[in-house]
Amino acid sequence: MARLSESERKNLRDSAFAYVDSKGVRRLPIYDEPHVRNALARFDQVKFESEAARDKARKRLLQAAKKHGIVPVGFVTAQLETERVRVSTSAGTPPSGFLTLLFTDIENSTMHLHRLGADYAKLLQKVRRTIRGAVARAGGHPVELRADVAFVVFEDAAAAITGAVAVQRAMAAATWPRGTEVRIRAGLHSGDVTLTEGGYVGIPVHTAARVAAAAHGGQILVSGECRRAAGSPGPGMQFRSLGRYRFAGFSEPIPVYQVEAEGLMTDFPRPRTGTRVRTKG
Incomplete structure (x- = not known):
């Protein structure tokens, strides 16, 4: 997968990324199949500002995977295993x-x-x-x-x-x-x-x-x-x-x-x- 240059990155819309934080920093490009697969592999390496931000990014990534015909079984399983709701x-x-x-x-x-x-x-x-x-x-x-x-x-x-x-x-x-x-x-x-x-x-x-x-x-x-x-x-x-x-x-x-x-x-x-x-x- 070719690495994005700074100029190429700037020309992409926010919708081409799974996660855009509150400061406008854009992470996890998902505009084509190779970058979607890369984002699936790197998702857990990203530090999200909140659980809500993480959930939103995960949904965007899964939608992109579906669009490009990718069935991310391993990713889905790993994400579900980490979700836990404990007694408050x-x-x-x-x-x-x-x-x-x-x-x-x-x-x-x-x-x-x-x-x-x-x-x-x-x-x-x-x-x-x-x-x-x-x-x-x-x-x-x-x-x-x-x-x-x-x-x-x-x-x-x-x-x-x-x-x-x-x-x-x-x-x-x-x-x-x-x-x-x-x-x-x-x-x-x-x-x-x-x-x-x-x-x-x-x-x-x-x-x-x-x-x-x-x-x-x-x-x-x-x-x-x-x-x-x-x-x-x-x-x-x-x-x-x-x-x-x-x-x-x-x-x-x-x-x-x-x-x-x-x-x-x-x-x-x-x-x-x-x-x-x-x-x-």
Whole structure:
């Protein structure tokens, strides 16, 4: 790629650059294919004035990539991996102690990324908005939204299940880029956790993640502890026992239940992970 001379650079419009800072300094030329590819490779080397400026530059770069027929899979993946939303302490002390933990992730996310290319970022943003809105109405506290994974905590187990049901209903009702069918897996567990500077720690965090990993897209799985903490299911909801499963890293089997409610899918294969423990006799 030929380096731009000062005169050539001056003759370019601001629109030929992904980022123009508040002082008018222009960075990351994107006016042709070689420079777009170079900007994709150098994006993380640029110091942006704010996260908003970074987001705007990223959108301009992805639009340029699409215009020149470039599918920046590696770039999109790297950017999504660095995006993280943590609990904000500005609204008070985040909850700790006995909580119900919800994990979700997008089924077939890699397939969607390859199929949609730069448009995958839009899909992911919509999934995050959908999850944030549904759990907020149920009293949930988003802890982390990273790549295609969401981690939310609730102080009330019944509210957590209501929130998970709301998420699945909202996902099913939404429309997605290029008619893509998007489903998320959801799993919940309740237990005592500790909030540290690095986030929530405790065996229940790992248990919730294992339960979520066992779910299929569109499905909600809960542990026996979560079911006990929730008590009776909410109106129009019920728990269906799937048996006891032994998951990697856990010596004791965990009872697993599927949440069933109006508007949710009900028929799924056996849980994706774990080994079912048969009851003797």
